[in-house]
Amino acid sequence: MKFDNIDKKLLQLLQNDCKLTNKELSLKLNLSVTAVYERIKKIEKEGIISRYVALLNRNKIEKGFVVFCHLKLTQHTREFISQFEKEVVQLNEVLECFHVSGDYDYILKICVKDMEEYREFMVTKLTTLQHIGSTHSTFMIGQVKNTTSFVI
Amino acid sequence: MKFDNIDKKLLQLLQNDCKLTNKELSLKLNLSVTAVYERIKKIEKEGIISRYVALLNRNKIEKGFVVFCHLKLTQHTREFISQFEKEVVQLNEVLECFHVSGDYDYILKICVKDMEEYREFMVTKLTTLQHIGSTHSTFMIGQVKNTTSFVI
DNA sequence: AATGTTATCGAATTTCATACGGATCGTTAG
DNA sequence: CTAACGATCCGTATGAAATTCGATAACATT
The missing domain is CATH 1.10.10 (Arc Repressor Mutant, subunit A)
Structure with missing residues (x-):
């Protein structure tokens, strides 16, 4: 169109x-x-608009601690990939997960309350997933721009 | 609340x-x-809901090429930081920009049509910003999860 | 010029958001 | 214990919105 x-x-x-x-x-x-x-x-x-949603203010719901987690799998077999992807979508703390090129296989955007909750998430959820090699966490210090709006 | x-x-x-x-x-x-x-x-x-928005389907509007750009500044003076941040919010291709800890200073999520358009964006827009040190682009291969919805 | 397609409009209808008054419940102060 | 208050709930009323409809205008194709 x-x-x-x-x-x-x-x-x-x-x-x-x-x-x-x-x-x-x-x-x-x-x-x-x-x-x-x-x-x-x-x-x-036409499917141009995929949905109408309410956006929440992270800081008002105890989700102000944002982490980007870069992550490698142990192997890149079809089975390992689909197993990992099936598991990661289940994690409520993971808002976004992109399969990417480069040094790491995936970039995850994770929102939790604070560092303590992130530690808990890492230990009890993320690192218990199958086939995970290494992870590297990058913490958000500040939000410069954050929009869902494309300029067409 | x-x-x-x-x-x-x-x-x-x-x-x-x-x-x-x-x-x-x-x-x-x-x-x-x-x-x-x-x-x-x-x-x-209470400000819990910050706004109501329409979300568009990237692929239907020629914005299906997603890049994460990790970026360093040359210096971390207050002036350089605020200058960079003021400029980057103006860039329509940059949907998200987070100031982060770690090896790089910023993570940008950039949406364009294809590699050609990304190259054009890099050359004519991003790298012309003031005070930029190095950049590292990571390309999205696939989208595993992409939600705006927090589980409270 | 004839035809078919698409976008536009105003009016009519159906459905919704919102205001209002009153009932219920839990908490606190006397 | 009870009176009083605030918070939450409900059903009804009404003005505003979404949606439908038939007709007209614009535009492309033949």
């Missing part, structure tokens, strides 16, 4: 605040309410 | 789909529509 400028602006607005009403959107886009409605429905049907 | 089990389940549901109506939520939570409404308003007022 190709986007005209109205689509782009619409996506920009919805990525920023999906609770805007169609009337509010129609004013910002110089369109009728119905036109806005139908554009959104089309975008949704 | 402390959460009872209903609050936790409510946050779980809204993190997964914030377009659920209060009636749908009330059925899932065994509450009245009004009670759901008031719990949500309270949670919003």
Whole structure:
């Protein structure tokens, strides 16, 4: 699907605040309410918008301690990979897990309350997974930018 | 603020789909529509929910090429740090930038169309920032888990 | 020029969010 | 023990929103 400028602006607005009403959107886009409605429905049907979600403030829910864990497997057989991936998605503390190129096989973003809870997570959960070689933890000191919004 | 089990389940549901109506939520939570409404308003007022957003499908908007860029500054003076941070937030390709401990100073998550576009981004944008020492790019091969939803 | 497709619109309808008043429950102060 | 308070709950009422519909306009294809 190709986007005209109205689509782009619409996506920009919805990525920023999906609770805007169609009337509010129609004013910002110089369109009728119905036109806005139908554009959104089309975008949704195409799968451009994958979901609408509420984002929580990490610091208010005791998840302000963010760690990037770089991780190697012992072997790269298909079986070991799929076993590891099946297990890691189950871990609630792991918000993101990417299979990557380079020195390490995976980069995990982990959110917990504090260092104590991270230690507990490492000892009782992460390092008990099958086929894990080495890990390297990098701790977040500060958050410079953190958006879910693409500029199209 | 402390959460009872209903609050936790409510946050779980809204993190997964914030377009659920209060009636749908009330059925899932065994509450009245009004009670759901008031719990949500309270949670919003406390700042637990920071925003409601539409999440886009990277692959449908030519942003499927994800790179983690680890980056060092030449010096760690307050001036250099704030200068770099001010510039990096302006870059549309950078969705996330975390100041971290360890061998590198920052971890950036960068989303572009393909390697060609990444090269262009590196050459014309990232490496032209002030005070950058070294960079190390790690490319995403696959996405194992990618959620914005905390389990409380 | 004729035709089919797509986007637009306003009006009508259905559904929702929100305000309100009152009931219930647990806690605290007297 | 009980009175009073705050927090939470409920159902109803209403204004606002989403959605449907039929008609018109724009646009591409033949």
